[in-house]
Amino acid sequence: MTIAAPLLPPADWRDFLALTKPRVMSLVVFTGLCGMLATPVHIHPVIGFTAILCIALGAGAAGALNQWYEADIDRVMRRTMKRPLPAGRMDRQSALHFGVGLGAFSVILMGLAVNIVAAAILAVSILFYVLVYTVWLKPRTPQNIVIGGAAGAFPPLIGWAAATGDVTLLPILLFAIVFLWTPPHFWALALFVETDYANAGVPMLPVVAGERVTRHQIGLYTIAMAAAVVAPWPLGLAGPVYGGIALATTAWFGWLARIVATRTTQPDDSMRPEKRLFKYSILYLFIVFAALVVDRWIA
Structure with missing residues (x-):
């Protein structure tokens, strides 16, 4: 039956x-x-x-x-x-x-x-x-x-x-900003949900290479991302409004990333710095892109 x-x-x-x-x-x-x-x-x-x-x-x-x-x-x-x-x-x-x-x-x-x-x-x-x-x-x-x-x-x-109808240098830089922002953003998340990925068999960096390597990579990609974010200003593709906001918000991103990149955790760690970086990274991208639009409109 x-x-x-x-x-x-x-x-x-x-x-x-x-x-x-x-x-x-x-x-x-x-x-x-x-x-x-x-x-x-x-x-x-x-x-x-x-x-x-x-x-x-x-x-x-x-x-x-x-x-x-x-x-x-x-x-x-x-x-x-x-x-x-x-x-x-x-x-x-x-x-x-x-x-x-x-x-x-x-x-x-x-x-x-x-x-x-x-x-x-x-x-x-x-x-x-x-x-x-x-x-x-x-x-x-x-x-x-x-x-x-x-x-x-x-x-x-x-x-x-x-x-x-075409693509020029500025949108390529915007592509680079999001591309380089993604690793520190997502690896911060991966650090505090590592067990989930391990149980699912997904080879995320913390699962495969360990926490220390992941933190180091977050720091390196933050540096590359910062260069891409600031680049439109010295290249003359954005003005001082964008430049000032980009520098200030990126400095705070860098500070949070530095804390995550250099710390060690214990088994009962709450992962607050990692969660703080993850949440701020979302707000950060909104602010940077909004700043570019405001800068272009003012100009």
């Missing part, structure tokens, strides 16, 4: 929204919007709104496909076990169809309503996040965040290309 598998209750809109990783999407949309607003040209509000919508949908598609592929991993991690798939509120096929459909729609709409350059970069960003980072890098190498950081660095390029 064959026992039929229990049917899952139908997922509601909140589960599909959760698939898109709204918190991650907010940062993606913001950096994409700033990349657009920092351009020297004026973009029609309707086209600009459409471009930002496409960036949001593309990011949501990448998040959904990431959760579809990593459903088994998410099930054993405390940080992710309540997501729709591991919690049993949605089947994997629905997540796959939703992600593919959302991604295809975002790229097609960007190409038809905005321009081909922005659509091409959007397509590359989705494929990079899903195929290069999620499928290839994350389960195989502790450098997953370093190389995979490029996936989250595309939005400023997309926003700039949506307004101008």
Whole structure:
């Protein structure tokens, strides 16, 4: 006698929204919007709104496909076990169809309503996040965040290309800022959720190379990130408003990173410095990108 598998209750809109990783999407949309607003040209509000919508949908598609592929991993991690798939509120096929459909729609709409350059970069960003980072890098190498950081660095390029139809030095620097920001940001998180990654078999740097190496790498990448953040000012691509804010906020980031990079922990450590760096790193990126837009508008 064959026992039929229990049917899952139908997922509601909140589960599909959760698939898109709204918190991650907010940062993606913001950096994409700033990349657009920092351009020297004026973009029609309707086209600009459409471009930002496409960036949001593309990011949501990448998040959904990431959760579809990593459903088994998410099930054993405390940080992710309540997501729709591991919690049993949605089947994997629905997540796959939703992600593919959302991604295809975002790229097609960007190409038809905005321009081909922005659509091409959007397509590359989705494929990079899903195929290069999620499928290839994350389960195989502790450098997953370093190389995979490029996936989250595309939005400023997309926003700039949506307004101008091309890519110049400033958006490349914005790409570099997010790319170099990602390792210290994510490794700070990895330090205080290391057990989760170890249980899931994900070779994050603290799991594979140890805490000391991870802290050292946080310090090194913070230095590289700081150089990229400040660079637009001496290169004449941003003014003193941006320069002053970039120096002040980066100095505080550097101080927090120095504490994390040089400290040792005990078994009962609360990891407060690591959590403080992780939380500030999110605010930091918002401030730096907002400062660039304000600086360009004042100029």
